[in-house]
Amino acid sequence: MPVTKAVIPAAGFGTRFLPATKSVPKEMLPVVDTPTIQYVVEECVKSGITDILMVIGRGKRALEEHFYSSEELEKRLGDSGQVTLLENVRHISEMANIHFVWQKELNGLGDAVSHGRTFIGNDPFALLLGDTILKPTDSTKPILRQMMEVYEAKKSSVVALEEVARDKVSRYGIAGGNGIADNIFALDQLVEKPSPEEAPSNLAVAARYIFQPEILDYLSKTPRGKNNEIQLTDAMAEMLKDHGMYGFRFAGKRYDIGNKLDFIKTNIELGLAHDDISGELAAYLKNIAAEL
Numbered sequence: 001m002p003v004t005k006a007v008i009p010a011a012g013f014g015t016r017f018l019p020a021t022k023s024v025p026k027e028m029l030p031v032v033d034t035p036t037i038q039y040v041v042e043e044c045v046k047s048g049i050t051d052i053l054m055v056i057g058r059g060k061r062a063l064e065e066h067f068y069s070s071e072e073l074e075k076r077l078g079d080s081g082q083v084t085l086l087e088n089v090r091h092i093s094e095m096a097n098i099h100f101v102w103q104k105e106l107n108g109l110g111d112a113v114s115h116g117r118t119f120i121g122n123d124p125f126a127l128l129l130g131d132t133i134l135k136p137t138d139s140t141k142p143i144l145r146q147m148m149e150v151y152e153a154k155k156s157s158v159v160a161l162e163e164v165a166r167d168k169v170s171r172y173g174i175a176g177g178n179g180i181a182d183n184i185f186a187l188d189q190l191v192e193k194p195s196p197e198e199a200p201s202n203l204a205v206a207a208r209y210i211f212q213p214e215i216l217d218y219l220s221k222t223p224r225g226k227n228n229e230i231q232l233t234d235a236m237a238e239m240l241k242d243h244g245m246y247g248f249r250f251a252g253k254r255y256d257i258g259n260k261l262d263f264i265k266t267n268i269e270l271g272l273a274h275d276d277i278s279g280e281l282a283a284y285l286k287n288i289a290a291e292l
């Protein structure tokens with residue numbers, strides 16, 4: 001059965017990006033001229049997803065507004081003949097069926113995913129973190145689409161993996177397993193934020209997942225873990241004991257805009273790839289670099 005549903009958790013506090021995130025959802029922070037969440041939704045749509053559930057919470061209403069159509073704005077753009085902008089704005093609300101659910105208490109990523117139970121039903125689904133952009137290298141195919149191909153071949157859950165430096169493993173969920181094909185691993189271990197000594201590898205779980213619906217049963221039995229939150233990794237580790245799960249080491253780059261340094265780097269790198277500003281931005285960067 002093809003994957004057509006996606007859940008995007010976007011309810012988190014964004015404490016690493018305060019004070020900006022006191023009233024602005026971090027997922028709405030722009031990369032060049034587009035909110036981060038829109039890149040994530042576009043990745044879904046280009047991969048064949050038709051229905052999206054966003055998990056939101058207090059202070060996150062701007063996400064709803066961004067994806068609903070705004071008649072007043074569209075009329076104004078139409079009246080003033082700004083056709084390209086009008087098309088862009090219309091496209092946002094027409095991309096997919098987008099639904100919202102409210103996570104009242106922020107009990108962690110695992111709890112956010114559990115809020116998708118009614119939406120997911122008995123179907124496989126994609127899970128994409130709303131604060132992370134993945135950009136494939138040497139391919140126009142989104143990473144999620146590439147993962148779907150692994151899912152279709154294996155009929156088991158698939159997680160995106162990224163190699164990280166050994167001394168940084170304690171920031172991520174880390175996977176262990178055996179390579180069974182180019183960039184595909186049969187997983188046998190998942191550990192949340194391990195020390196470099198306990199880490200089974202340097203392959204970090206990277207913001208994209210495709211799950212069989214059974215993950216929800218495991219989540220409902222998962223006790224609070226690190227930070228007193230319901231950790232998705234803990235539920236995945238339990239599921240791994242009974243079900244196969246694969247890791248896909250993608251060729252590309254991950255941009256996590258949830259912290260200020262990576263947010264700035266993301267804007268620079270994607271700005272350099274943006275037709276409107278790349279030339280001037282490159283010249284500017286060369287100038288200031290020469291002065292450092």
Ligand code: UTP
Nearest residue numbers: 009010011012013014015016106107108112130
């Ligand atoms: P993060 O840990 O990166 O987000 O969660 P955060 O909690 O907002 O960030 P900091 O650490 O306080 O700066 C990863 C993703 O899971 C969502 C977040 O919105 C983010 O997209 N999330 C996290 C939820 O939806 N609900 C939660 O309870 C926790």
